[in-house]
Amino acid sequence: MDKVFSVIDGQQEAMIDFQTRLTAIQALSPENGGKGELARARWIQSWLDQHNFPPVEYINAPDPRADEQIRPNMILRVPGENRSKTVWVMAHLDTVPPGDLKLWESDPYKVIVKEGKIIGRGVEDNQQGILCPIFALRALMECKIPLAYDVGIMLVADEETGSHYGIDYVLSQKKDLVRSDDLVIVPDAGNPDGSTIEVAEKSILWCRFAISGKQVHASTPHQGINAHRAAARLAVILDEELHRAFSAKDSMFDPPESTFEPTKHDANVENINTIPGEEIFYFDCRVLPQYSLSAVEELIKKAMARVEKDTGVKIEVTYPNRAEAAPPTSPDSEVVKILSRAIKMVKGVDAQPIGIGGGTVAALFRRRGIPAAVWSTIDDMAHAPNEYCKIKNLLSDTKVFAAVFSGKDL
Numbered sequence: 001m002d003k004v005f006s007v008i009d010g011q012q013e014a015m016i017d018f019q020t021r022l023t024a025i026q027a028l029s030p031e032n033g034g035k036g037e038l039a040r041a042r043w044i045q046s047w048l049d050q051h052n053f054p055p056v057e058y059i060n061a062p063d064p065r066a067d068e069q070i071r072p073n074m075i076l077r078v079p080g081e082n083r084s085k086t087v088w089v090m091a092h093l094d095t096v097p098p099g100d101l102k103l104w105e106s107d108p109y110k111v112i113v114k115e116g117k118i119i120g121r122g123v124e125d126n127q128q129g130i131l132c133p134i135f136a137l138r139a140l141m142e143c144k145i146p147l148a149y150d151v152g153i154m155l156v157a158d159e160e161t162g163s164h165y166g167i168d169y170v171l172s173q174k175k176d177l178v179r180s181d182d183l184v185i186v187p188d189a190g191n192p193d194g195s196t197i198e199v200a201e202k203s204i205l206w207c208r209f210a211i212s213g214k215q216v217h218a219s220t221p222h223q224g225i226n227a228h229r230a231a232a233r234l235a236v237i238l239d240e241e242l243h244r245a246f247s248a249k250d251s252m253f254d255p256p257e258s259t260f261e262p263t264k265h266d267a268n269v270e271n272i273n274t275i276p277g278e279e280i281f282y283f284d285c286r287v288l289p290q291y292s293l294s295a296v297e298e299l300i301k302k303a304m305a306r307v308e309k310d311t312g313v314k315i316e317v318t319y320p321n322r323a324e325a326a327p328p329t330s331p332d333s334e335v336v337k338i339l340s341r342a343i344k345m346v347k348g349v350d351a352q353p354i355g356i357g358g359g360t361v362a363a364l365f366r367r368r369g370i371p372a373a374v375w376s377t378i379d380d381m382a383h384a385p386n387e388y389c390k391i392k393n394l395l396s397d398t399k400v401f402a403a404v405f406s407g408k409d410l
């Protein structure tokens with residue numbers, strides 16, 4: 001692999017150019033005020049053509065709001081020596097808007113290179129994930145090193161606003177594209193030394209509690225029903241009982257236990273001497289995958305009924321976000337093993353399988369019984385102002401993909 005690695009080291013300027021061009025082509029979803037990803041997909045296509053890649057298959061999702069009414073999903077496949085399975089890498093074409101421009105030290109769409117960092121909107125999330133597997137393939141092709149298995153690179157639309165026109169669309173249109181014995185790597189989260197491989201996530205349950213009592217003057221509480229007091233009581237009961245009932249720990253996660261946090265609270269009355277008749281507050285729950293969300297909801301309903309009985313209020317609960325965790329990818333699965341060995345070889349670190357608080361696209365694969373690992377080497381600048389990626393991480397992650405694809409010395 002030494003020859004491949006030195007070819008990759010020689011690609012530094014080409015990588016900076018690739019990042020610069022991609023960053024200049026905005027790829028905002030219509031929800032974020034943009035026209036989608038088509039212009040960016042076209043530029044990538046021309047780059048692939050210039051560098052003699054095989055033809056790309058498109059699974060375009062129709063979207064009347066987008067350029068040419070298309071949300072592009074690109075599938076690049078290169079055959080390997082063993083054609084029984086495919087190593088997939090999925091990255092997303094879309095980026096989020098720059099946010100408050102005052103917080104940027106440079107134009108977010110004009111890349112600058114400073115102290116080993118490439119700075120611009122999207123360079124980390126998810127252009128690093130697009131670049132590394134493509135440059136890995138390019139280096140292997142140049143050195144005429146065969147791939148161990150088929151390699152598939154999916155560049156998908158709409159990851160930042162729900163994946164409805166992206167990977168969700170691809171997997172529902174082409175049910176046999178990715179199979180349960182394939183390996184899936186999603187380079188869209190990670191840590192600064194590339195030592196974490198995300199294989200599991202917690203379920204997410206956001207709860208909105210609306211408490212209705214009766215508003216009166218604060219000097220005559222007996223004539224009203226204080227919605228604030230009932231809300232406070234409910235919050236305390238939920239806090240205590242949810243933690244007690246769902247107390248298991250799993251050391252793969254940080255924190256290792258389920259979390260139940262009272263968060264937002266809507267404004268109620270404007271003056272201190274009014275007893276509020278309406279009260280709205282929220283909980284953010286992240287639940288270990290061993291528990292079902294319906295068990296959590298059951299406990300919540302019982303606590304609500306008790307507070308209603310004790311105080312005379314009416315309580316309604318809705319769930320603005322409810323996502324049952326996908327079954328975890330086994331830490332012993334082939335994708336984790338191959339990736340770990342490549343990371344050890346290139347970076348010299350022992351990677352750890354971890355779980356996170358919820359909400360990665362890898363869940364879409366895991367729900368279909370396909371093992372998926374989320375990995376990259378990043379400082380976690382996604383969505384932040386002055387987003388950057390480190391050039392040394394582009395080089396090392398490209399080498400890791402080259403090692404994974406070739407299967408050499410693993």
Ligand SMILES: [Zn+2]
Nearest residue numbers: 125126159188
């Ligand atoms: Zn991302």
